[in-house]
Amino acid sequence: MVGAFQQFAVSLEAFPTEFEGGGTVWFTVHVKNFEKGALSLVGFVEDEEGAVIKRIGGFEGRIPANGEKNINFSYKVYGVGNHTFKLFLDNYDGKPNGEGEEHWAEVRVEVKPVNGTELKQVGFECDDIHFDFKDRAYRASLSCQVYLYNPSSSKMSVKDIAVEDNYSLGQLEDFTLALGPLDVPHGSLDVGKWTTTPEEFDIGSQEAKNITFSLPLEISSYVPISGSDATEVVGKDGSYTEVTFTYTLGYSIGDGKWYHYSNTVRDYVKITMDAKTIAADYLLSGFAAVVRPSTVIEVKIGFLKLSIDPGAIIWNSFLKPFILEHT
Numbered sequence: 001m002v003g004a005f006q007q008f009a010v011s012l013e014a015f016p017t018e019f020e021g022g023g024t025v026w027f028t029v030h031v032k033n034f035e036k037g038a039l040s041l042v043g044f045v046e047d048e049e050g051a052v053i054k055r056i057g058g059f060e061g062r063i064p065a066n067g068e069k070n071i072n073f074s075y076k077v078y079g080v081g082n083h084t085f086k087l088f089l090d091n092y093d094g095k096p097n098g099e100g101e102e103h104w105a106e107v108r109v110e111v112k113p114v115n116g117t118e119l120k121q122v123g124f125e126c127d128d129i130h131f132d133f134k135d136r137a138y139r140a141s142l143s144c145q146v147y148l149y150n151p152s153s154s155k156m157s158v159k160d161i162a163v164e165d166n167y168s169l170g171q172l173e174d175f176t177l178a179l180g181p182l183d184v185p186h187g188s189l190d191v192g193k194w195t196t197t198p199e200e201f202d203i204g205s206q207e208a209k210n211i212t213f214s215l216p217l218e219i220s221s222y223v224p225i226s227g228s229d230a231t232e233v234v235g236k237d238g239s240y241t242e243v244t245f246t247y248t249l250g251y252s253i254g255d256g257k258w259y260h261y262s263n264t265v266r267d268y269v270k271i272t273m274d275a276k277t278i279a280a281d282y283l284l285s286g287f288a289a290v291v292r293p294s295t296v297i298e299v300k301i302g303f304l305k306l307s308i309d310p311g312a313i314i315w316n317s318f319l320k321p322f323i324l325e326h327t
């Protein structure tokens with residue numbers, strides 16, 4: 001029902017609202033603006049413990065005149081039982097303090113127990129790969145979380161977690177991303193060793209725990225002068241690559257028997273570069289000013305007189321690494 005002077009209305013929806021074991025919930029915050037002018041709303045969505053899982057404000061909180069808006073986000077929900085999520089929005093200070101026009105909405109998500117004795121993977125996600133320039137190379141870490149669930153009535157022990165060697169980093173390996181085949185010399189991408197955190201652990205009955213798998217990545221900055229060594233790398237900013245790996249582990253529910261478990265994770269991962277890295281690399285190719293100017297790098301680079309030939313070896317082998325590592 002719309003009150004006499006109500007400026008806006010809100011609702012919160014979730015999908016799905018029921019799970020076995022847990023998983024990813026997609027939330028939709030729906031806002032309707034009854035005013036003849038745009039509204040700027042501020043607020044949050046919190047879980048049953050009052051922890052904020054999503055903040056709303058700025059551009060996202062701007063609702064067009066006489067218009068509606070949906071704000072979507074996802075969140076991982078684990079733990080058997082009912083989980084209540086609450087939305088709060090107001091047109092004043094974003095705080096539930098009686099000041100401004102304030103509205104609440106809520107939605108409930110139920111996680112049901114799963115019966116069985118076998119370990120179950122109930123979710124996974126890989127973070128963006130973010131390259132930064134350190135020690136004369138572009139460095140990043142691929143990081144993926146796998147959520148494991150214990151459906152049994154006993155405590156479950158997990159150990160001997162390992163990633164199989166035949167993993168794939170998709171297009172990141174052959175450097176043929178959105179801008180077309182890019183001619184980066186072979187051997188530019190180096191990978192380290194997979195680590196798992198934690199290495200072994202217990203999961204309580206009907207509970208979920210996550211493992212983080214990490215792989216260090218490095219793209220060497222030393223490339224013979226082509227006028228654009230790292231410019232090829234920069235071309236990947238905002239591109240996606242497909243990551244695939246298989247992990248194995250052993251688990252036991254305390255009866256002295258150990259079982260082998262294996263699963264394959266496949267995800268699309270966004271590749272991003274540190275803003276200063278991008279700025280410097282675009283400068284290298286001569287069109288920095290129109291791309292993504294970074295205040296810091298502009299000042300420093302201005303000092304270094306950028307009329308320098310972008311292909312000059314002094315830039316590649318000394319100046320650029322110096323700037324990148326000291327900004």
Ligand SMILES: [Ca+2]
Pocket residue numbers: 090092093094095096097098099100102
């Ligand atoms: Ca308020």
